[in-house]
Amino acid sequence: MRKYILKRVVTALFTLLAITLILFILMQLMPGSPFNDEKLNEAQRASLYAKYGLDQPIIIQFFKYVGNMFRGDLGVSYKISKNTPITQLIATRLPISIGVGFAAVLIGAVVGLLLGLLAAFKHDTVWDTLATIISVIGVSVPSYVFALALSYQFGFKLKWFPMLFSAKDVLGSSVLPSISLSMFTMASIARFTRSEMIEVLGSDYMLLAESKGLSGKKLVFSHALRNALIPIITVLAPLVVDLMTGSLVVEKIFSIPGVGSLLVNAIQSNDYNVVIALSFIYSAMYIGIMLVVDIMYGIIDPRIRVAKEGD
Amino acid sequence: MKKKLLSIVLVSAMTLSLVACGSSAVSGVSQDQQGSDAQQTTADTAAETTGEGSGSDLNVMLETPVESLDPQQATDGTSFEVIADYTDGLMQMDADGQAVNALAESVDVADDGLTYTFHIRKDANWSNGEPVTAADFVFAWQRAVDPEVASEYSFMFSDIGQIVNAQDIIDGKKDKAELGVTAVDDKTLEVKLNCPVSYFLSLMYFPTFYPVNEAFFEKCSDNFATSPETTLSNGAFILDEYQPAATAIHLTKNDTYYDADTVKLPGLSYQVIQDSQQALMSYQNGDLDTTLVNGEQVDQVKDDPAFTAIGAGYLWYISPNMRDVKELQNLNIRLALTMALNREAITTDVLKDGSAPTYTGVPMDFAAGPDGSDFSADQKKFEDVCRYDADKAVEYWNKGLEELGATSITLTMIHDADDAPIKVAQVVKEQLETTLPGLTVELQQMPKKERVERMQEADFELGLTRWGPDYADPMTYLGMWITNNPNNYGFWSNAEYDKIISDCTTGEIAMDPEARWAALYDAEKIAMDDAVIFPLYTQCNAELISTNVSGIEFHPVALNRVYKRAVKN
Numbered sequence: 001m002r003k004y005i006l007k008r009v010v011t012a013l014f015t016l017l018a019i020t021l022i023l024f025i026l027m028q029l030m031p032g033s034p035f036n037d038e039k040l041n042e043a044q045r046a047s048l049y050a051k052y053g054l055d056q057p058i059i060i061q062f063f064k065y066v067g068n069m070f071r072g073d074l075g076v077s078y079k080i081s082k083n084t085p086i087t088q089l090i091a092t093r094l095p096i097s098i099g100v101g102f103a104a105v106l107i108g109a110v111v112g113l114l115l116g117l118l119a120a121f122k123h124d125t126v127w128d129t130l131a132t133i134i135s136v137i138g139v140s141v142p143s144y145v146f147a148l149a150l151s152y153q154f155g156f157k158l159k160w161f162p163m164l165f166s167a168k169d170v171l172g173s174s175v176l177p178s179i180s181l182s183m184f185t186m187a188s189i190a191r192f193t194r195s196e197m198i199e200v201l202g203s204d205y206m207l208l209a210e211s212k213g214l215s216g217k218k219l220v221f222s223h224a225l226r227n228a229l230i231p232i233i234t235v236l237a238p239l240v241v242d243l244m245t246g247s248l249v250v251e252k253i254f255s256i257p258g259v260g261s262l263l264v265n266a267i268q269s270n271d272y273n274v275v276i277a278l279s280f281i282y283s284a285m286y287i288g289i290m291l292v293v294d295i296m297y298g299i300i301d302p303r304i305r306v307a308k309e310g311d
Numbered sequence: 312m313k314k315k316l317l318s319i320v321l322v323s324a325m326t327l328s329l330v331a332c333g334s335s336a337v338s339g340v341s342q343d344q345q346g347s348d349a350q351q352t353t354a355d356t357a358a359e360t361t362g363e364g365s366g367s368d369l370n371v372m373l374e375t376p377v378e379s380l381d382p383q384q385a386t387d388g389t390s391f392e393v394i395a396d397y398t399d400g401l402m403q404m405d406a407d408g409q410a411v412n413a414l415a416e417s418v419d420v421a422d423d424g425l426t427y428t429f430h431i432r433k434d435a436n437w438s439n440g441e442p443v444t445a446a447d448f449v450f451a452w453q454r455a456v457d458p459e460v461a462s463e464y465s466f467m468f469s470d471i472g473q474i475v476n477a478q479d480i481i482d483g484k485k486d487k488a489e490l491g492v493t494a495v496d497d498k499t500l501e502v503k504l505n506c507p508v509s510y511f512l513s514l515m516y517f518p519t520f521y522p523v524n525e526a527f528f529e530k531c532s533d534n535f536a537t538s539p540e541t542t543l544s545n546g547a548f549i550l551d552e553y554q555p556a557a558t559a560i561h562l563t564k565n566d567t568y569y570d571a572d573t574v575k576l577p578g579l580s581y582q583v584i585q586d587s588q589q590a591l592m593s594y595q596n597g598d599l600d601t602t603l604v605n606g607e608q609v610d611q612v613k614d615d616p617a618f619t620a621i622g623a624g625y626l627w628y629i630s631p632n633m634r635d636v637k638e639l640q641n642l643n644i645r646l647a648l649t650m651a652l653n654r655e656a657i658t659t660d661v662l663k664d665g666s667a668p669t670y671t672g673v674p675m676d677f678a679a680g681p682d683g684s685d686f687s688a689d690q691k692k693f694e695d696v697c698r699y700d701a702d703k704a705v706e707y708w709n710k711g712l713e714e715l716g717a718t719s720i721t722l723t724m725i726h727d728a729d730d731a732p733i734k735v736a737q738v739v740k741e742q743l744e745t746t747l748p749g750l751t752v753e754l755q756q757m758p759k760k761e762r763v764e765r766m767q768e769a770d771f772e773l774g775l776t777r778w779g780p781d782y783a784d785p786m787t788y789l790g791m792w793i794t795n796n797p798n799n800y801g802f803w804s805n806a807e808y809d810k811i812i813s814d815c816t817t818g819e820i821a822m823d824p825e826a827r828w829a830a831l832y833d834a835e836k837i838a839m840d841d842a843v844i845f846p847l848y849t850q851c852n853a854e855l856i857s858t859n860v861s862g863i864e865f866h867p868v869a870l871n872r873v874y875k876r877a878v879k880n
Contacts, residue, residue: 032760037386040463041797043482051461081555082379084537092554148588156592163593164582167552167559253586257558261585265376265556270760 008294012287017066019283020276024062027272034078034270052078054272065276075273080265086277090259094281097251097258099170101244103178108185108243109236115186116193117225123198131190138187144249147180151253165256177254181247185239192235196228229300237293241286368561368578369860369879371872372590372602376556376583380536382521383455383462388779388871391518395870396562396579397544400522401429401448401500402515404873408677408783408866410513414443414522414545415500424507424822431498434569437524438544445494447522453487455519456480464519470790471782472514473817475503506817509824510784517782517869547574547875558583575862575878591855600860600879604853605730609663617855620665624867625850626674626788627666627777629724629739631842634802636772638720643711645842648773649697650704651746652739658848661734665851670697672792672835673785674849677867681824686785686831693839697846701746708747719749725765726775728756735847736775766800774800777850780868785831786815792838801843808837 035048049055053064068075074086081089119131154176155163162173200206201224209223251260259278266274379385382394395403403413412418415429435443455462456469456477468490469477475491491503504511514520524543531541539550544565552561560581564574582598584590587605591612594602604612612618631639631648638644654668667675671687678686691698712718726736733756740752752773757765766774778798780787790796793812794804811834820826838844856863859880864873 032758032764035463037463037763041466044461044463044465047458047483048461048463051459077555080376080378081537082381082384083533084555085533088537089555093556151589152592156596159596163589163596164584164598165558253589255558255582255584255586255589257554257556261558262556268758268760 005291005295008291012291015287016280016284020066020069020280021062023276023279024058024065027276028058030267030270030272032270034272052076069280074277077266077271077274079269079271080262080274086273089262089274090277090281093257093259093262096165096170096256097260098244100174100177100256100258101181101240101242101247103174104181104243105185105236105240106182107178108182108239109189111182112186112189113193113232115190117197117220119190119194120197120201128194131194135187135190135194138183139191141183142249143180143183143247144253146183147177147250147253150176150180163254165254167257173254177247177250177256180250181243185236185243188235188239189232192232193228196231197224200224200227226300230297233293233296233300237289238286241282241289245282245285366575366577366879368580369576369863369874369877370580370582370598370600371874372593372599373560373581373583374585374603376558377553377560380542380550380553382518382523382536383451383460383464385518386463391870392872393550393560393562393581394518394521395516395546396548396874397542397546397550397565398518398521399435399546400515400517400520401431402512403875404516404864404866404870406864406876408679408868410516413516415515418512424509425504427502427504427511428495429500429502431500432569433498435545436567436569437527438549438565438567439524439527441524441526442497443522443524443545444497445500446497447524448500448520449490449492449494450525450528451521451523452492453490454523456490457487458483462519464517467514467517467519467781471508472511473505473508475505507822509821509827510782510786513783544568547571548579570875574875576874579874594855594857600857601863602855604664604855606661606663606734606853609853612855615855617858619854619856620851621854621865622676622867623779623850623852623871624674624677625777625779626669627735627775627847627850629845629847630766630774630776630800631845632769632771632774632801633843634769636722638711638715638717638722639772641711641714642842643707643714644720645845646696647704647706647708647711647747648743649842649845650700650707651743652845652847653699653742654847655699656742657735657738661738662731662848664853666848667851669846669849670694671846672838672844673788674780674846676849677780678783678785678787680828686828692832693836696840696842704746705748708750712749717749719751721751721753722772723753723755724773724775725755725757725762725771727759727762729759732756732775739775739847767797769800769802771800775847776800783868785835786812789831789834789838790816792843803838803841803843805837805841808834811837 035045040048046055053061065075072087074090076083076085077089115131115134119128122128151163154160161175162169163176164173165177166173206219206223209219214223245259248260248264250256251258252264262274263278265271266278373389375387375389377390377393378387379390380394382398385391385394399413401413401415402410405411414431414435416432417430419428420426431443431445437443452468452474454460455467456465458481465477465481468474469481476485476489477491479485480487480490493501495501522545527543528535534541536542537555539553542550542553544550547565547568547570548562549565550560551563552559562579564577565571568574582593584593584602587603587608590599590602591604591608593599604618631645633640654670658666658668669675669687670690670693673687675687675690676685680686712720724736724739726732736754736756740754743752744750762774762776765771766776778788778791789812791798792803793799793809811830814820815827815830815834820830860877862877864876865871866873
């Protein structure tokens with residue numbers, strides 16, 4: 001297992017390095033530059049390029065960047081927040097995105113699981129149909145529609161929750177964005193739980209367990225759900241990264257000072273360093289979560305663990 | 312098992328040490344930033360004022376976040392507005408946009424117009440208690456032209472302000488210490504110019520000219536102006552809630568401000584809202600006192616007494632590429648295009664935000680002449696060459712086609728991929744194609760950055776673009792169309808035009824306001840007669856301003872909104 005993890009970590013590091021290089025090349029292909037304000041003349045633009053080292057060959061820029069990165073320096077923003085170190089920009093924003101995203105994952109996973117279980121146990125009843133309808137809506141309606149609808153109903157009309165994010169009331173003002181973001185997760189989890197549970201419930205070993213006299217909670221949790229969880233975790237993992245790295249649209253709607261809105265602004269203004277740093281962090285989180293998922297498989301399903309240890 | 316245990320212990324030890332490093336680094340920074348005791352006192356007084364403040368804060372919606380609070384680095388309207396909330400320049404704008412004394416209590420201008428001597432108020436202080444001195448200006452201005460700082464607005468000191476040696480310093484040929492600005496004593500600042508600049512005093516309210524306290528700047532080093540602790544105020548308000556690219560910004564009234572009696576608001580609260588529907592609902596909810604309204608929302612709110620259109624100064628126009636596009640080199644074709652545009656329809660049916668159809672090269676309502684009248688008040692002065700007249704347009708068109716020996720023309724127009732330009736471009740295409748037989752207009756939308764780059768490189772045929780005034784003088788537009796100016800997108804060149812502009816900038820008439828004004832009219836006429844640009848409209852922003860708020864001053868130049876004299880009941 002340890003050897004396996006080590007191998008995965010090393011691969012992950014090389015993947016990240018490759019991603020950074022690709023990002024660098026992609027930045028060069030992006031039209032426009034951070035300094036093409038029409039009020040700048042040629043000489044000024046050249047001096048700005050020189051100031052930030054953008055006049056050097058791409059490969060030198062790349063190695064400099066990687067070198068700085070190892071020292072924890074992600075460079076400064078060129079445009080959206082001029083000369084601010086990116087670590088400072090991200091340090092205040094990432095926790096907010098992670099907080100809202102984590103709440104969304106939690107709500108989505110728990111409610112989704114319950115809905116799925118309900119649908120599976122009350123298979124082919126009105127409950128099942130209801131749960132299915134909810135999941136179809138959740139998957140097909142984009143989160144910003146939920147965001148606007150929730151904001152209108154619970155923020156504007158009923159005034160239960162603030163319509164905009166506020167640093168003074170983080171908890172209260174995170175409710176609406178978290179719920180809007182959780183809908184897709186909830187619906188996906190509900191659908192998967194339902195189909196997996198129906199399959200597991202009909203399997204031979206469940207029949208055996210039942211015939212051995214097991215019943216109720218023990219049957220559901222240690223036999224049925226445990227087996228159904230594997231595919232669910234596979235679905236959940238990328239969703240977790242998606243949500244925790246901030247939603248572009250929902251952050252914009254609720255004026256959340258998170259990394260999602262930062263990335264959009266950075267791309268629009270060719271703020272290379274910010275785009276590279278954020279994309280790098282996304283990739284790192286994604287690869288990290290995938291690693292965690294692999295390890296979790298082992299914990300949930302001993303067969304996978306044994307198979308890997310045999311490697 | 313033992314190995315496993317060992318590795319767990321090692322990993323936890325590493326994690327702990329990392330956490331420890333992290334926290335000590337963080338506390339180190341915060342100690343640094345809190346800096347002097349004086350700074351602390353400011354924060355304390357700020358907190359007190361919030362507690363006992365009469366009335367409530369003014370809540371203002373911002374469309375975009377602040378890009379920089381460093382006065383010499385900022386370039387966008389939002390940043391300028393917030394900087395000016397807590398910083399005064401030598402001059403500030405009055406309600407009509409005229410320059411009035413602020414940190415300067417008096418100014419002596421030499422007879423030849425080449426030397427300005429500013430006397431700084433004795434009671435002007437920074438919020439850490441230190442006096443505002445002439446040295447603060449010298450430091451800030453030298454920063455603005457320092458090639459290492461690479462300020463994007465350094466041209467305000469060279470091309471526009473004509474301060475001695477500014478250009479050479481920007482080009483790296485001279486040391487920044489040679490800039491024509493000296494601190495004669497603590498409270499006297501002397502500025503030397505290359506040539507008389509009639510609007511020089513009006514540049515003084517532009518944030519790039521605001522002072523920076525050198526000692527404080529050095530103490531903040533790289534963090535200058537990135538948090539309330541790293542900004543100093545000498546103006547009406549004190550910044551007390553801000554982080555880079557923040558969505559919420561708060562300022563509290565500065566009780567030690569020399570003009571504190573004028574300031575009625577206890578504080579200012581900004582909220583960045585990028586979704587227009589959310590902004591409108593927040594306004595209707597009472598969370599905002601003012602908000603922008605977009606074209607689609609105008610119909611919903613136009614009967615509201617709080618609804619108003621605020622001039623934004625931007626002139627939107629179409630620029631033909633006259634260097635590389637054969638068809639557009641033909642004057643008759645250009646005249647046909649500009650005469651086929653129904654500007655009235657664009658503003659009333661499409662934009663609906665109060666934007667005004669414009670038929671002049673300089674937009675309305677930002678530059679007042681020696682007699683106080685608006686440079687572009689008369690919108691009919693170029694009627695012969697710029698108006699909506701379909702028949703006349705077709706006449707020019709046919710003549711042009713004949714000269715070119717063509718029966719049909721296809722032109723591509725590039726424009727920004729934003730709401731208003733997309734709509735305007737579609738209408739322009741429809742108007743041109745309907746009026747002019749044989750014309751096909753293809754539209755290409757792209758991010759603004761890319762569009763600007765393509766226009767500067769002459770990689771376009773027609774371009775829909777806009778220009779906002781930098782200072783209250785027609786030159787901010789007319790200066791653009793001289794030969795080889797990077798914003799002369801049409802690559803037009805006219806010796807007579809160049810001469811008038813140069814006379815008005817550095818020649819004899821530069822100091823004779825009436826003669827200069829008349830000459831600028833002549834220059835504008837040359838450009839319009841040649842259809843160098845096809846002006847479309849002067850942009851207005853549709854806004855809702857709560858009826859219990861008064862006294863917010865709106866300006867199309869430099870500082871878009873000034874809250875010093877605003878009152879909220």
